[in-house]
Amino acid sequence: MTRPEPHIDVRPITVADIPDWIRALNTGFLRTPDVTETEIADRASYLEPTRTLGAYDAGRCVATFRSFAQQLTAVGGTPVQADAISNVTVSPTHRRRGLLTRMMAHDLAAAKERGDVVATLIAAEYPIYGRYGFGPATWTAQWTVDVHRTGLDPRWSGPDDGGRIDLVDGADVRKLGPELHERVRRAQPGAVDRDERWWQTNTGALRPDRSPWTEPFFAVYRSAAGEVEGMVSYKADDHWGDGKQPLNTATVNWLSATTPAAERALWRYLCSIDWIATVKSDWRAPDDLLPFVLPDPRAAMITSLADWLWVRVLDVVRALEARTYGGEGVLVLEVVDRSGLSGGRYRLEAAADGASCTPTTATADLTLDVAELGTLWLGDESAVRLAALGRVREERAGAARVADALLRTSRRPWCPDIF
């Protein structure tokens, strides 16, 4: 049970509040609470005070919340404006008193007012955000590859498709990476844009963390035509077996590819590095090609599978009109939104040349909470499955099957980023 705490002020921060806000953030994330000058300067360089909230009890910051503008790729490749939420913490002294609820209400109201189509976040724990209308919209998997079981010829080196792989340094990544990622994310439903700071912090040009920077390896795949089609960042440990065999692990920080050829070449490259006995993937789509670019797919085991990007639909009409559909058809959705932001009855008409969505008084085919709409919107989840779980209700027999035929996608959505 939450209890109201009117004496605690929830408000956007000012620049002067940044050090105390960072201390509260570090506390909530169980990091050492002291604040360094580097951290203050870094946060001050990109925090938008109007979109950065703090809760103040007797002048001390006891909760943090931040949002920023993000482009999220809808099914079909159109980016929509998202309200990306991050840095959510409530100090342990002030938990379960409704502070998150107050900060979320403040932020979502502002996002709605601004005209954002959806809000997004990556949830620390599953039970937190459903109550605010968020639904898990993409899932993620991590693989561990037993290199000696892959069936790859250990004599193999380099791509066999006319392309090439080159080791590069951070400066090259900053030059080539942003354009590559733009192509990746525009083609990948569920992917988001990356700002310059992402490239700086992931190549060591900017080092805001207290943890010392360790330069990873970077490799670029170019096609036979010389086009940059893929890139990987990885690190390796130093582990030797009792028989003096090298048993090192290569851990992928991130791997981006615009073509299956690039994906195949980069995974095979990682598995071909001398001394490497194990390859650990980054957070990938659950239907990643990885296992199947290996002669023996069982060499790649999923070691982690979980929800990743959560979506909260703020504008049903624009969200449904932004995406493409698997066929033509009409679906009337009764969207229930207890916060009053996006509820209503909507008629979706999907056609080959685009979709239209309009408020309607026609009889509903399906009734669902706005959180379930967020779960269905990127095409990953099945309405038939949600109906079986009682999470969507068919008002017309067979409507969930129609929804699946329209909404689901052949490849699963994926968000390569954490934010």
Ligand SMILES: CC(=O)SCCNC(=O)CCNC(=O)[C@H](O)C(C)(C)COP(=O)(O)OP(=O)(O)OC[C@H]1O[C@@H](n2cnc3c(N)ncnc32)[C@H](O)[C@@H]1OP(=O)(O)O
């Ligand atoms: C996008 C991101 O940044 S994800 C990171 C989220 N942050 C963390 O996980 C850091 C550690 N945890 C925390 O800081 C806090 O516990 C928070 C932010 C998760 C929750 O903040 P609180 O102020 O305690 O939440 P609030 O009091 O508004 O809770 C509202 C409801 O959600 C429930 N709830 C909140 N957090 C959780 C949780 N982790 N698990 C289950 N239920 C939860 C509460 O019980 C309450 O339910 P009720 O209305 O039925 O009583």
